[in-house]
Amino acid sequence: MSFPTWNLILISFTFLFATAQVTTASNSAALARDLSADWQVLSSIITCSNGADVSCVEQLPRFWDIKNGGRVKREFPDGELDVPESISKRAARQSDCQDTLTAYGTAAAAFIGCSVDNSRPILLCEKCVESYLIAQAAFVAYAKTKDENNKSCDDIVYGSDLIEVVHRANRSIESLWGDSHCAYCFDSYYIRYGTVVYSFAQSLIVFDQKHQNLTGCFTDHGVVINTGVAEDMGNITNSSLVCKECYPYYKDLSDFFLKTYTEDITKTCMDVVDVMNQTRRMWGRYFQCEDRHPSMFLPWTVAIIIFASTVVFYIGMLFNSTFEYYVIRRQDRLVTSPFVGINESTSSSSNMSYPPL
């Protein structure tokens, strides 16, 4: 008997068994529908199990395909399948929701673009506060908008897809802003009647001023600072001069930073931290302004004295130790020993080679 025949028998058994479970007419009707659907799939598999028929692969339902250089693209015949996306899109289109969604998308994209633009050096808070506030406002607007059925857009969109695209986008914006501790860069920032209003924190202004002083000093001495990336600085020819001339500014900036910001890293504006870090790196590593190689002569002397005294101590102890006596106790036994007579009376003082335990 060939393989397909076995399959057929197996499937008919399954059919019979399943049908036997059915008691009501309605159930059997539904079941019959399901089974007929199953049959379509199964029959294709059965026919294909005849052999390595290439065409069989084509018959299997195929929704996913890899095209366009590895990108996953969804591909299915129009009208055959309803996908959640198109449903929500349709639902959103019916109301004003799509408009707010689009607005939010634009605003979010603007903020993300701005933050990436200002990622080196990090000036995220200073430069992107506007787009951040706009994006936030757009999100609020989207969340508040309701369709004609008095249902909020948020509910429609939120409830109808699995990955919550909008919320996820908003969360990432929030976390970017939050992790940068941007709130500490400002005294206040808000958006009112479509106008963005913000004022930098006083410490940030002072810090910026001091930083500009230092940068000014650098440029005065012919150092070109491009994009603030310290690694791209190129050759420094007159670093000793820079070190000497700009030290007051550097010290001023550094002291101000240490005084103002070391309380708690989680309450320090990332812009400031990053600028300070870059400046310090530049100062220490690229201008090599500080000679951090103090003499080790005296420390080595102390260390050698300590090491030597340790060695002397142990050698001294080796030759100069007190012996403690201990004596092996005689044990009285009926049977002299279960093994050999090791427990018969022997006794010993701990001379030299016997550790006086």
Place this chain on the structure above:
Amino acid sequence: MDRASDYFNEISESEPLLIPSSRRSSTSSRVWSQSPYIGGNLEALEQAGNLGRRPSEFNNPQYNSFPRHDSFDSIHLANGDAEHGINRSMQSRRETRDYTIPNALESGDSTLRNRYAPLRETSSTRVLSDRFESLDYDPCENSLFLKEESQQTFAHVNRMQTEKWIVMFLIGACVALIANGVVVTVDKISEWKYGRLRDVFDACSGTASDCLVQPLGLWVLGNIIPTLIGSILVVYVAPAAGGSGMAQVKCFLNGVKIPEFVRFKTLLVKIIGMICSLTGGLAVGKEGPMIHIGAIVGAGISQGQSTTCRTDLHILEDFRSDTEKRDFVSAGVAAGIAAAFGAPVGGVLLSLEEGASFWNQSLTWKVFFCSLTSVFVYNMIIGIYQGQPGDLSNSGLINLGAMADMTYLLYEIPIFLLMAVGGGLTGAIFNFLNFQLTMFRHKHITRNWARIMEVVLISAVTACVGFLLIYYVGDCQMMRDTSPQRTVQMLCSDGEYSSIATMLFQTSEKSLRDLLHDEPGTYKPLTLGTFVVAYFLLACWTCGSWIPSGQFIPGLLIGATWGRLCGIGVMLMLPGVAIDPGRYALIGAAAQLGGIVRMTISLTVILIEATGSIAFGLPIMITLIVAQWVGNWFNAGLFDVHIKLLRVPLLEWEPPPLSSHLVARSVMSHPVYTFKTTESVGTIVDILHKVTHNGFAVVSDGDIRSPLSDTPDTFGRMRGLILRSQLITLLQLKVFNESPDIDVIRAGLSIRSFRDTYPRYPSIKDVAITDQERRYTMDLAPYMNPSPYVVYMNTPFPRLFKLFRALGLRHLVVVDNRNQVVGILTRKDLAKFRVEMHKGKIKVEELAISNELAVNPITRACP
């Protein structure tokens, strides 16, 4: 000669010794002055100047090759003349063996020197000390006990149960409070110390002058001063507080009384010493000492009295016995672990693992309650300290921090296994080095000043090594944090911090946490490599010195460091795969600590609890198992090594394998001292003065042995067992039959009279007996234990062992088939058969038992 005999006299009259190997027989005509007791021979040996040792080949008999003729010897000899049965047989037996001490020795036969080949012991761990007594875990149901019990009501029984729960709560809370105190103090002092140090360092490092000696000097001083205080306290006030106490806890739970181990004085020194050693920057942890502290608190609170402080609150008097105390000590140990690691279940399991024989569900439940209380109280207080009252989530002295996202893949398991093998090997090396070092210490560093000096040198060298590491390992990382502890700049450029200095300038717990959690790029391999070598050697050196020091954190830290190194290696080998080196650090930590201490179940649970990674349980467990196996191939765990060095008669979990052919008759002490049910006071006093044994069989008159019988000499028909402490109490209260007011005395006698002297029983020297009273008699029957455990002569060794281990016995009387006492067994008679598994060979060796002549303070064990 004088010295030896002095020593001997001292020991025989001071603290009672454990082994009741005695040779008086009630039927023997031997008198005391002629007793062949060891003292006489010892003097002779001293005189002859050759305290001989047994030939070395006799030291480690293999089981399958030991000669069996001994027993035939004695049986044959016992068939001798009826009239002189005992004397003759013992005498001739002694003469037949060439390594015994013949009488010729007393005449100074110099040729004997050759016959006594010196014992070439590679180590003196093959000796048990008779300084250690057993604890009385077996209640004595004498008539007084029955009388008291008959008067008890439901209310009394109920109250006792309630009190137990209350005491458990108090133990947990107390241990947690101590842990809080220690952690806060150490935190504050270390922060201050390292803060100053950092300032001096940073101020100097910018210049080119020779000022670096200032931070070095400060560092050395900052290490020396606390450790000096700590070691002086330990050496001069409470030697038992040295080390971690883990080994001693293990012995205590096993049923061995460790002198001064649970004193209040020891507790105070332990706490202060622990703070000192931690602030002194030594490579130690506080988890082992916390276990010891827990044990002392458990033993202390449950008693309602302190002998050191001479206060007696007259509460909880029902708990004044070794049996009850043991339960509370178990609870204290669990609470200590729970507070230290934030691992309540791990604590319970550690108690179970180390003291496994005496457990039941009800006790487990109480101990669990105790350890959970401990964690709760600890968290509550630490929450208040950190300014978040009500926050109960910050648990553990070493808060390892929850390891989030502990996913691992199948292909990582072999890597973990390799790391486990590495941990087992390095653990074995650690134990070997520490063993040699401890031997050296016992042998050569015996003076008090030298012991203190050693600790001081260790702390000074620790500072120097740290300093040199910081100077020469230039691992500068971008500043990630501005908190002062994380920004130790040292010789790095501005805006960078030195990662090695950060590791050294904080407590070991925090370094460990950083190693588990920091970002992959935080440490350079060179930093980790040099640090791990230096720390390994320092930790090994520190372990066992005269200052409280735990071994858990150093083990974990060493392992985490090289584990992280492995993680970095794997990252380099498998580019593009997301590897979290913190995960490897955790496995390394488990492997290293498992390789050192060889604990399995409790360590697994402790690590799981401390890191909150249940999913990672199996890898941790596999790692620990493999590390233990690999380590055991070479040597024993650190605690076991130190227990051997302490020469404690510890009974393992299981009887030694291949020991079933040993029977009671071949391992028991014989002959034995016995008392008759009505015994003369003079005899009792004399025997108590003469010997150091703690248990005596009480007999009625024995029957006359048939001359043709091949049974050994007996000492009367078994009636019961009486303890030395009971006898002394009876003597002190003068319960003599001929006393004029004997009825009044008897009426006033209750079980309480015996309990009042617990735990420090008076010595026989404290008893004043007049000559007239010596002629009185004493009736022992009502006070002895009328139903002690007895065994037959042919009871196999494993059965004896299980009896001792499971019931926590102290004495086991051996009788023949006519219920005649023929011998007595104690813990040491069993513990001296020890199985050694070493490099794939198994052997059972019989250990010698030493007379502790000089009463030395207890030798230290670091774990």
